[in-house]
Amino acid sequence: MRLVRSEFLKIRTTNVWWLFVLGTFGLWAVSFFFNALQAHFVLNPPDEGIDPDQAATFAAMAKPAAMTAFLATSGQFFGLMFVLLLGILTVTNEFYHQTATTTFLATPHRTAVIVAKTAAASVFGVLLWALTTALSIAGTVIFLNIEGAEIALGDSAVIRSILLNLLAFGLWALIGVGFGVLIRSQIGATVTALVIYLVGTIAVSIIVQLLFLWLKQDWIQQIQWGMPSIASGLLVSGVDLPNQPHYWVGGLVLLAWAAVTGIIGTMITRTRDIS
Amino acid sequence: MGSEITTGEIVVSGLTKHYKEVKAVDGLSFTVKPGRVTGFLGPNGAGKTTTLRMLLNLVTPTAGTATIGGRRYADLTEPMTSVGAILEASSAHRGRTGRNHLRVICAAAGLPASLADEVLELVGLTPAATRKFKGYSLGMRQRLGIAAALLGNPQVLILDEPANGLDPEGIRWMRDLLQKLAGEGRTILVSSHLLSEMELLADDIIIIAAGRLVAQGALGDVVGNIGDVGQVRVRTPKPDELIAALEGATVTRETDGALLVTGPNAAAVGETALRAGVALHELVTERPDLEQVFLELTAGKEAIR
Numbered sequence: 001m002r003l004v005r006s007e008f009l010k011i012r013t014t015n016v017w018w019l020f021v022l023g024t025f026g027l028w029a030v031s032f033f034f035n036a037l038q039a040h041f042v043l044n045p046p047d048e049g050i051d052p053d054q055a056a057t058f059a060a061m062a063k064p065a066a067m068t069a070f071l072a073t074s075g076q077f078f079g080l081m082f083v084l085l086l087g088i089l090t091v092t093n094e095f096y097h098q099t100a101t102t103t104f105l106a107t108p109h110r111t112a113v114i115v116a117k118t119a120a121a122s123v124f125g126v127l128l129w130a131l132t133t134a135l136s137i138a139g140t141v142i143f144l145n146i147e148g149a150e151i152a153l154g155d156s157a158v159i160r161s162i163l164l165n166l167l168a169f170g171l172w173a174l175i176g177v178g179f180g181v182l183i184r185s186q187i188g189a190t191v192t193a194l195v196i197y198l199v200g201t202i203a204v205s206i207i208v209q210l211l212f213l214w215l216k217q218d219w220i221q222q223i224q225w226g227m228p229s230i231a232s233g234l235l236v237s238g239v240d241l242p243n244q245p246h247y248w249v250g251g252l253v254l255l256a257w258a259a260v261t262g263i264i265g266t267m268i269t270r271t272r273d274i275s
Numbered sequence: 276m277g278s279e280i281t282t283g284e285i286v287v288s289g290l291t292k293h294y295k296e297v298k299a300v301d302g303l304s305f306t307v308k309p310g311r312v313t314g315f316l317g318p319n320g321a322g323k324t325t326t327l328r329m330l331l332n333l334v335t336p337t338a339g340t341a342t343i344g345g346r347r348y349a350d351l352t353e354p355m356t357s358v359g360a361i362l363e364a365s366s367a368h369r370g371r372t373g374r375n376h377l378r379v380i381c382a383a384a385g386l387p388a389s390l391a392d393e394v395l396e397l398v399g400l401t402p403a404a405t406r407k408f409k410g411y412s413l414g415m416r417q418r419l420g421i422a423a424a425l426l427g428n429p430q431v432l433i434l435d436e437p438a439n440g441l442d443p444e445g446i447r448w449m450r451d452l453l454q455k456l457a458g459e460g461r462t463i464l465v466s467s468h469l470l471s472e473m474e475l476l477a478d479d480i481i482i483i484a485a486g487r488l489v490a491q492g493a494l495g496d497v498v499g500n501i502g503d504v505g506q507v508r509v510r511t512p513k514p515d516e517l518i519a520a521l522e523g524a525t526v527t528r529e530t531d532g533a534l535l536v537t538g539p540n541a542a543a544v545g546e547t548a549l550r551a552g553v554a555l556h557e558l559v560t561e562r563p564d565l566e567q568v569f570l571e572l573t574a575g576k577e578a579i580r
Contacts, residue, residue, distance in 0.1 A: 002382055002383065002384075002385045003383055005382045006379050006380075006382035006383035009375070009378060009379050009382050010368070010371075010379050013368075013371045013372070013375035013378075013379065014368055014370040014371055015370055093368060097366070097367065097368045097369060098363055098366045099366055099367060099368060101333060101362050101363060101366055102366055102367075102380060102423060103383070104332070104333060105331060105333075105354065105355070105358075105360055105362075106354070106355055106380050106383040106384045107354075107383055107384075108332045108348055108349040108351070108354060109349075271335065273328070273333065273334040273335060274328070274333040274334065275324070275325070275328060275333070275334060
């Protein structure tokens with residue numbers, strides 16, 4: 001427990017935490033704006049020019065529970081990005097600022113240090129979740145009131161979505177810590193993670209779509225759910241939309257990624273020479 | 276010193292570290308006694324830092340053991356209260372204040388946060404406590420490192436090149452502090468390549484080169500036993516008569532007219548001169564300094580590998 005306190009103190013005593021909070025807030029605002037635009041379109045579909053498949057998706061999304069869950073988890077994509085970055089920084093900072101020696105002198109049990117880092121980053125992730133969720137719920141209530149649509153905040157599916165979003169924020173801290181251990185260079189790790197997260201997410205979607213159009217195999221479309229950033233979106237979708245796996249598949253994918261990066265990262269850290 | 280080790284003796288036995296092609300440390304064995312300052316000397320690349328890091332469980336040995344008070348560092352449950360270490364000067368987050376750096380360590384080691392202010396006072400850093408680390412001079416960073424090492428009031432103190440970056444006043448301060456701590460019965464192991472500093476600071480010395488032990492013992496013994504012992508410098512108006520009187524001794528003439536006598540000690544040279552009725556204007560024992568001994572001992576060993 002004292003290790004977690006120490007690690008959280010590390011986060012609290014530099015500028016990173018409030019820069020990340022500011023960044024999350026700014027990008028949440030942008031996300032919510034675009035989500036509201038899309039919601040407006042879904043709630044007021046044009047009368048013609050929509051193919052039946054799309055219409056079915058629209059109808060599913062326009063249901064009160066799906067709509068409320070969609071809006072109330074706004075800002076997830078960028079919020080998770082900051083949690084990922086923070087998880088990375090908790091590890092790479094130690095090497096960038098040469099504090100790994102001090103840390104491992106105070107605690108020769110390295111696994112405990114990694115676990116504490118994960119816990120501290122998760123706590124920070126939970127705080128970011130609380131921030132974005134509070135903003136999103138307020139925004140959702142205001143927006144749906146203006147649209148005159150039903151607000152389903154009490155719906156069990158919506159509550160489940162919001163809570164699963166919390167789980168996503170926690171798990172991404174673990175993925176970040178694992179990533180930071182695998183790539184020790186501060187710049188290398190953050191840049192790689194950002195590229196995979198931002199560009200990779202879109203790239204995987206496009207590549208999967210192209211492969212699907214080419215080979216016409218249904219299973220190809222399912223590959224994209226293996227991408228952790230896409231999986232976390234699935235996890236909080238709240239209701240099952242057509243052509244999507246069940247929401248909990250997203251959770252399993254995240255757990256798998258977190259476990260793999262965490263275990264490999266810890267094993268590397270245990271045997272690595274600190275010099 | 277409420278630590279879990281009962282004695283501060285450091286025992287290194289057959290310690291070996293091989294990196295791919297290089298034998299950084301090669302079957303090194305030595306002991307370090309409590310209550311004394313022990314200098315750990317060697318040219319750059321001799322394996323000093325690797326040895327200290329193996330002692331502290333930061334580097335895994337290829338073979339051999341290193342224990343402090345009979346325990347491996349990794350087996351200590353509260354290491355900070357038994358062992359304090361400073362391994363590199365610039366080891367704090369640049370954006371964190373000195374006090375917060377120490378509080379982070381306190382939290383990890385389960386020590387009260389108030390200790391941070393106490394050790395800052397001890398090393399004279401109180402005025403800079405709330406300044407960020409990036410604004411610290413090299414000397415201040417070194418002091419912060421010493422403050423961190425002292426947090427747990429440890430029985431054993433291990434320092435890697437602590438004099439680096441300190442000004443003469445800082446070096447004197449550190450010397451006084453380490454000697455005071457050794458006087459309290461603590462074990463102090465200090466690595467350095469600054470031999471002149473070690474002559475003033477150390478009680479015992481350990482010399483290594485190319486990862487192997489070269490010499491170990493009390494400073495006086497190591498300096499006295501090895502190297503040219505008992506050279507006496509004499510100045511006299513009648514050098515020829517003195518040389519004749521000093522039968523059996525090797526005498527060389529210096530360019531400035533002084534004589535360098537090898538064999539008898541200063542007292543014997545003085546008595547011989549008195550019996551021969553030769554006046555002496557100068558009579559000095561030329562002790563080989565650590566630098567000379569060191570260069571002699573490590574000569575021929577490849578320093579950089």
